[in-house]
Amino acid sequence: xxxxxxxxxxxxxxxxxxxxxxxxxxxxxxxxxxxxxxxxxxxxxxxxxxxxxxxxxxxxxxxxxxxxxxxxxxxxxxxxxxxxxxxxxxxxxxxxxxxxxxxxxxxxxxxxxxxxxxxxxxxxxxxxxxxxxxxxxxxxxxxxxxxxxxxxxxxxxxxxxxxxxxxxxxxxxxxxxxxxxxxxxxxxxxxxxxxxxxxxxxxxxxxxxxxxxxxxxxxxxxxxxx
Amino acid sequence: xxxxxxxxxxxxxxxxxxxxxxxxxxxxxxxxxxxxxxxxxxxxxxxxxxxxxxxxxxxxxxxxxxxxxxxxxxxxxxxxxxxxxxxxxxxxxxxxxxxxxxxxxxxxxxxxxxxxxxxxxxxxxxxxxxxxxxxxxxxxxxxxxxxxxxxxxxxxxxxxxxxxxxxxxxxxxxxxxxxxxxxxxxxxxxxxxxxxxxxxxxxxxxxxxxxxxxxxxxxxxxxxxx
Numbered sequence: 001x002x003x004x005x006x007x008x009x010x011x012x013x014x015x016x017x018x019x020x021x022x023x024x025x026x027x028x029x030x031x032x033x034x035x036x037x038x039x040x041x042x043x044x045x046x047x048x049x050x051x052x053x054x055x056x057x058x059x060x061x062x063x064x065x066x067x068x069x070x071x072x073x074x075x076x077x078x079x080x081x082x083x084x085x086x087x088x089x090x091x092x093x094x095x096x097x098x099x100x101x102x103x104x105x106x107x108x109x110x111x112x113x114x115x116x117x118x119x120x121x122x123x124x125x126x127x128x129x130x131x132x133x134x135x136x137x138x139x140x141x142x143x144x145x146x147x148x149x150x151x152x153x154x155x156x157x158x159x160x161x162x163x164x165x166x167x168x169x170x171x172x173x174x175x176x177x178x179x180x181x182x183x184x185x186x187x188x189x190x191x192x193x194x195x196x197x198x199x200x201x202x203x204x205x206x207x208x209x210x211x212x213x214x215x216x217x218x219x220x221x222x223x224x225x226x
Numbered sequence: 227x228x229x230x231x232x233x234x235x236x237x238x239x240x241x242x243x244x245x246x247x248x249x250x251x252x253x254x255x256x257x258x259x260x261x262x263x264x265x266x267x268x269x270x271x272x273x274x275x276x277x278x279x280x281x282x283x284x285x286x287x288x289x290x291x292x293x294x295x296x297x298x299x300x301x302x303x304x305x306x307x308x309x310x311x312x313x314x315x316x317x318x319x320x321x322x323x324x325x326x327x328x329x330x331x332x333x334x335x336x337x338x339x340x341x342x343x344x345x346x347x348x349x350x351x352x353x354x355x356x357x358x359x360x361x362x363x364x365x366x367x368x369x370x371x372x373x374x375x376x377x378x379x380x381x382x383x384x385x386x387x388x389x390x391x392x393x394x395x396x397x398x399x400x401x402x403x404x405x406x407x408x409x410x411x412x413x414x415x416x417x418x419x420x421x422x423x424x425x426x427x428x429x430x431x432x433x434x435x436x437x438x439x440x441x442x443x444x445x446x447x448x449x450x451x452x
Contacts, residue, residue, distance in 0.1 A: 006338040006363035007267065009293040009372045010259060013237030032260050035236060036272040037352045038386075038393040041228070043236075044270065044355065046262040067235040112232040122348045124357050126263045129270065131350050137232035146235045148374065160264075167264040 007166070012149035016066040016080050016106045017045050018091075019056035025091050025104040026053045029081035031149040032165050033065050041134040043116050046127045048163035052085035057130055061118045062101035066110040069144035070151060076109050077152075078216045081161055082190035100136050111141040127165060156213065161190065186225040189217040193225065233392070238375035242292040242306050242332045243271050244317075245282035251317050251330040252279045255307035257375040258391050259291050267360040269342050272353045274389035278311035283356055287344045288327035292336040295370035296377060302335050303378075304442050307387055308416035326362050337367040353391060382439065387417065411448040413438045420448065 018027030032046040045063060047054055057063045068076070079090060095107040099115040107113070116132025149166075160167040182196040185203045192214040194203055203222070210219050244253030258272040271289060273280055283289045294302070305316060321333040325341040333339070342358025375392075386393040408422040411429045418440040420429055429448070436445050 002267070002360055002363050003338075003365050004363070005368070006293075006340060006365040007261060007360075009239075009338040009365065010261060010269075010291075010340075011237060011239030011372055011374050012260065013235075032262060033236060034238065034258050034260055034272070035233060035391045036258060036350050036355060037391050039352060041233065042350055044272070044350075046260070046270070065236075067232075112229075112235040114232060114236075120348065120350065122346065122355070122357070124262050124268055124270075124346065126265060129262060129348070129355075131348070134228055134233075137228050137230070139229050139232040139235065142231070146237055146376075148237050150372075165261040165263050 008153075012166070014068050014072075014077070014147045014149055014152050016068065016076075016110070017047065017053065017063055018066065018106050019053055019060055019063040019103050020091075021056075021060060021102050022098055022104075024056070025096075026056055026085035027066075027080050027090055027104070027106055028053050028163075029077055029161070030065075030164075031152075031160075036131065042119065043114060043132050043134065045116075045130045045132065046124070046165050047130060048127050048165075050163055054128065056103075057118065058121075060101065060103055062099070062103045062135075063116055063118070063130060063132060064099055064103050064105040065114040065116070066106045067112040068109050068147045069111045069141070070147045071144070072109040072147055074156070074213055075216050077156075078190060078212070078214055080106075082214070107140070111144050111146060112139045113137065184225050185222040187212045187214065187217050188221050188223055190214045194222065234379075238392070240294050240298075240303070240373045240375055240378050242294065242302075242336070243273065243279065243289055244292065244332050245279055245286055245289040245329050246317075247282075247286060247328050248324055248330075250282070251322075252282055252311035253292075253306050253316055253330070253332055254279050254389075255303055255387070256291075256390075257378075257386075262357065268345065269340060269358050269360065271342075271356045271358065272350070272391050273356060274353050274391075276389055280354065282329075283344065284347075286327065286329055288325070288329045288361075289342055289344065289356060289358060290325055290329050290331040291340040291342070292332045293338040294335050294373045295337045295367070296373045297370070298335040298373055300382070300439055301442050303382075304416060304438070304440055306332075308440070333366070337370050337372060338365045339363065410451050412451040413440065413443050414447050414449055415443040416440050419451065 012031035096104045115136040120131040122129040185194045238257035243256045341362040346357040348355040411420045
C-alpha cells in the first residue's frame with residue numbers, strides 16, 4: 001500500500017536552478033538538488049523534461065543552483081516556479097551574475113550558490129537527473145536561514161507545481177470536501193488552494209487587491225474547487 | 227573558487243536506508259534520499275560503494291528508507307552511521323518489519339518509511355545512485371517532526387561520516403586551530419569533535435561516564451586533535 005502522506009516526510013530545500021548564457025537563459029524552482037559525492041563534490045538535480053531550462057542545460061553542459069532564504073519574495077518563487085520561459089524572459093531585470101561556465105546565476109533572495117558542470121545525465125522517466133561537478137560555490141549571506149520545502153508548504157502555503165517530482169495528484173489521496181459549507185478556491189496560474197476552513201476568512205471577504213501568496217496572480221484568477 | 231560553507235546551505239533529511247532479507251540485512255544512515263519523479267513515484271538514494279549495504283541492495287534489488295524524527299535516540303544514529311555491518315549484525319534486537327520485496331524496514335525512531343524496488347543504478351564515482359520505484363509507503367507517527375540534517379548538525383552536533391556525500395575534509399577548509407589554549411578532542415569511532423571553545427567545558431572536566439553524543443563511545447575513545 002502506498003500512503004502519499006509518507007512521502008511528504010522526506011526533507012528538501014528550495015532552489016532556483018538556472019542555465020543558458022548571456023543572451024538566452026532560464027531558470028526554474030526546484031526542491032530536488034542534493035550532493036551525491038564528496039570527492040570530488042558532485043551534485044544531482046532532477047529536472048522535468050518539459051522544463052524550458054532543460055535545453056539550456058543540455059546546450060551549455062552546466063547549471064547553477066541558487067539557495068533561497070526563508071523570507072524569499074513570493075514573486076520570485078511564483079516567477080520561477082509557475083511561469084514558463086517559453087512565454088517570458090524570466091531573467092529580465094533580475095540580479096544575475098554569469099559564472100565560470102557562462103551560465104546565469106540568480107542572486108535575488110539567494111544566500112549561497114553552486115555552479116556545476118554536467119558530467120552525467122540519467123533519464124528516469126518524466127525527469128532527467130543532471131549530475132554536476134562543482135566548479136564554483138559561494139556563500140553570500142549567512143545571516144538568513146535556507147528555506148526548506150516544509151517551511152514553504154506549511155508556513156508559506158506553497159504547493160508543488162505539476163512538473164515537480166513531489167507533485168501530488170490530490171484526486172488519488174481520497175481527500176474529502178469539508179463537511180461544512182466552507183469552500184476552497186484554486187489559483188488557475190499556480191494551483192495554490194485557498195482553503196476557507198484553514199484560513200478562517202471567507203474568500204469573498206478578501207480585499208479585491210489580494211493576490212495569490214505563491215505566484216502573485218489576482219483574486220479573479222481563482223476558481224472554486226471541491 | 228569553491229567555498230565549502232556554501233554547500234552546507236543545501237537542505238537534507240536524515241534516514242536509515244536498509245536492505246537484505248530475513249536472514250541477512252544491513253542499513254546505514256543517509257542524508258541523501260529524494261524523490262525524482264512523481265508519476266510513477268521514484269526515489270534516488272546515493273550510497274557510498276564502500277557501504278556494506280550496497281551488496282544487499284544489489285542482491286535484493288530493493289531498499290527501504292526509514293524517516294527518523296527530531297528526538298531520535300543518538301545510539302540509533304551512531305549504530306547505523308558509524309558502525310559497519312561487516313563487524314556486527316546491525317539489525318539484531320531492533321524493531322524490524324519485512325517489506326513486500328522482503329527487505330528489512332527499521333521501525334525504531336521511524337515516523338514514516340518508503341520501500342523501493344531498484345529500477346536503475348547510476349555510478350557517480352565514489353557513490354552509486356539507486357533509483358527506486360515506490361512499492362510501499364506508510365506514515366507511522368505524524369506527531370513528530372522529521373529530523374533535518376541541519377538539526378542533526380546544529381542541535382545534535384553530529385557530523386558527516388567519511389562515507390557520506392556531504393563529508394567535509396576540514397584540512398581543505400583552511401580552518402585554523404583556536405588561538406587560545408582551548409583544545410579539541412575527536413571520537414575515534416565516529417569522528418565527532420568535542421570543541422572546548424564551543425562547549426565551554428574542558429574535556430578533562432567531563433564526567434568519566436560521559437559518552438559521545440553521536441555514537442555512544444566512551445570518553446577514553448577520544449583523542450586530542452588540532
